């Protein structure tokens with residue numbers, strides 16, 4: 001049997017402001033830092049010493065990972081960063097407030113943009129200041145790889161090949177892998193891992209900084225999925241992600 005741990009970053013500034021974030025490189029809030037440290041403590045209690053970690057090239061995930069490693073005195077562990085684990089690119093929605101967007105386009109449209117499998121957001125153009133090639137870290141990506149606005153399906157098309165090529169071999173080598181990523185890049189991975197249907201995926205919301213422990217069989221099919229920590233607290237956090245107007249203190 002294999003194991004892997006996935007963690008979404010702690011609360012970010014734009015989670016708090018209820019704005020579509022995507023590839024915008026916003027920082028953690030103070031609460032997000034506390035959540036990340038707590039995630040590190042939860043992992044410390046497990047018989048799972050991390051050998052290698054994977055994260056995105058966005059600071060909310062990178063910092064969450066660092067706080068987790070620090071809480072475990074494991075800052076020396078090798079870390080691989082890739083844009084392929086970035087949040088889903090939210091196109092022209094990036095920066096907009098989610099409630100205001102619902103008032104303008106309707107709740108149902110926003111629900112489709114946020115949670116459906118294959119409805120992409122409004123796209124940006126190459127002239128937009130949010131165009132990823134304006135950012136040096138994405139300078140080497142091909143035009144095909146550069147997103148202008150991704151659906152969950154588009155996100156799966158970049159996350160899952162990275163998972164298979166880079167992460168699976170480490171798990172199969174018996175290493176303890178930690179992946180720190182984002183709400184929708186993790187939904188993409190979990191949809192495929194658990195074979196969740198296109199309709200059912202709408203209901204999957206990933207809480208901030210809650211370690212998700214998978215036990216996997218020899219073919220890496222999940223035997224168990226556990227959200228670590230106090231059950232009520234985890235459910236409250238899931239509810240906030242589903243309805244982000246209700247931010248908790």
Ligand SMILES: O=C(O)[C@@H](CO)OP(=O)(O)O
Nearest residue numbers: 019020021022087114183
């Ligand atoms: O704004 C985003 O990038 C994501 C994650 O924070 O939001 P949502 O939960 O609406 O997909």
